[in-house]
Amino acid sequence: MPEASGVLTEDEAVELFAYLLTSARTQLDEPPDYASMRLLTAAESLRDRIAGRVSPEVAAMLEATLAPSSFAQEHVNDLEAYTRSLDELCAILARTLVARAELEGQAYD
């Protein structure tokens, strides 16, 4: 397990914690699809905080998510486009996770 490397200050972490917790509550009173937007926003805030503090590999992934996440936020009313952007973001994430876990070259066919 990597040591805690302090990519977040305590203030930033508390702010993010608060955002997630309060969103969990507010989502009960809001339309269901707001939940997705809130989570995406939380992910973006986290990204913006840590972008300059992470390894090059992770920084590259965060950079790659900039355009699709903006696009998603601008198209929240177009479910198809929004969904496609989120799928794209998940694929970007997955490729980095696979690389970090050094899984390539281990497939069994």
Added chain:
Amino acid sequence: MTDGMLELIRTRRVIRAMSDRPIPLRDLEKILEAGRWAPAGGNQRVVRFVAVRDPGTLKVLREVSPGMLQRPAAAIVLCLDHEAIRANEIPEHDPVLYVDIGTTMQTMLLAAHALGIGSGPVTSFAHEAVRVVLNLPRELTPELMVCLGYAEKDAEQPLKRGGGAPRVNWQDLTHWERYSRDPQS
């Protein structure tokens, strides 16, 4: 036997706390084989299994699956084969396809329980991420994951004796671990 099966059905639970003790390959094969014998609508076999034991892959799957609270020793990702679905002229989102996923899942959960292995279904995961992690071929969609692992308190149980690997057709339904980046066929 009557009581055995009913008891099995009654005592099956979703297990969340799993030990990292590995599952013997032959037991995993028995679970896969059981899945193959699940009833299928129209007798068309459209469910495919991607079986994962590699800890690195399991870790990444967990990272993209908010619903996976377990740290399983193995996971079987149930997929629908849309090539087979089209070939059988079944509509793409026919409910019977999801019913088939359900029968397959339940059969595997019961088989695991019969082998003394804990199990739990995971339904909340990012499909596109899982697709990338496993390098799924185009025609397969991940639908549901069956997580497997010895329940924490049972970690000390002795290994159950099993037979040799049964050479039947569940292998045709099963892919082991991630697909490679450059598919050969």
Added chain:
Amino acid sequence: MLDALEAIRTRRVAKAYADRPVPSDTLWTILEAARWAPSGSNLRVHRFVVVTDRRVLRLIRMFSPGMVAGIPGALVLICIDWSLARYEAPIQAYREVYWDVGSAAQNMLLAAHALGLVAGPMTADSPSALRVLLNLPSHLDPQMMVGLGYPGEGPIETPSFGRVRTRVEDLVLMAPLEEGTHHA
């Protein structure tokens, strides 16, 4: 417990039903097994409608080409009760109600097998006919029908997928390898 794996493999699809009623405590045991199936969101949105009246079963059979084994001792409809579902959504977003139909059905089939019954699972092909025949409330949406009964005359079909396909490798005796022999 390893007998259970055998039971899973040898679960039989009914080929013919005996003209013999299924006792109600046996039925309840089988329905109880359905209750022990996991539920997607822990919301129990499935309801079971049990039909044992032979006249009604005969009528249902007219609308059910899948009911090839004759009139079962009992027929259980597995229905989704949409009034209990928290929301209606496109099927892609709400698959768990259908997974749960499958897991309930398999529990019933295995329980039936354990009790010496044979069972015939079928997709509910004519939901509108079923509504009329059974006066189903409009919020009940039949998905599957499971025929239950004691085995009747005629051969019992082995597991629903038919014969195990033998692999050619299993049939070929490998003589001492010769040059150029292709070996699996």
